[in-house]
Amino acid sequence: MKGANLLEVKELAVQYGPIQALKGVSLSVKEGEIVALLGANGAGKTTLLQTVSGLLKPTRGHVFYEGKEITGQEAEKVVGSHLVHVPEHRQVFSTMTVLDNLYLGAYHHRKKSKR
DSSP: OSSSSSEEEEEEEEETTTTEEEEEEEEEEEOEEEEEEEETTTSSHHHHHHTTTSOOOOOOEEEEEEEOOOOOOOOOHHTTTTTOOOOOOSOTTEEEEEEHHHHHHHHTTTTTTTO
């Protein structure tokens, strides 16, 4: 065990109309851990990450970040708590490096920290 839970997802469920995309997903990520989310196309990886980051609203369940519940918060507020989602292969900022994309995610807190 490394440290305290940094991210915790409990019994998360998400629907697209009548389609159940996630059903009772739970996971935790401890401080200092590196976690990989693996699964086949259509398994719900993107749906899970979009729900955690506030881009989608869950139909059931809870998301906690640094011990505070962020379930259903708007994406802007989630980013304000230092949790950033950098999508892959969407070419939103395709000319930027991975590091530049991460800096962009940190932009919200540029006045509070030099890091």
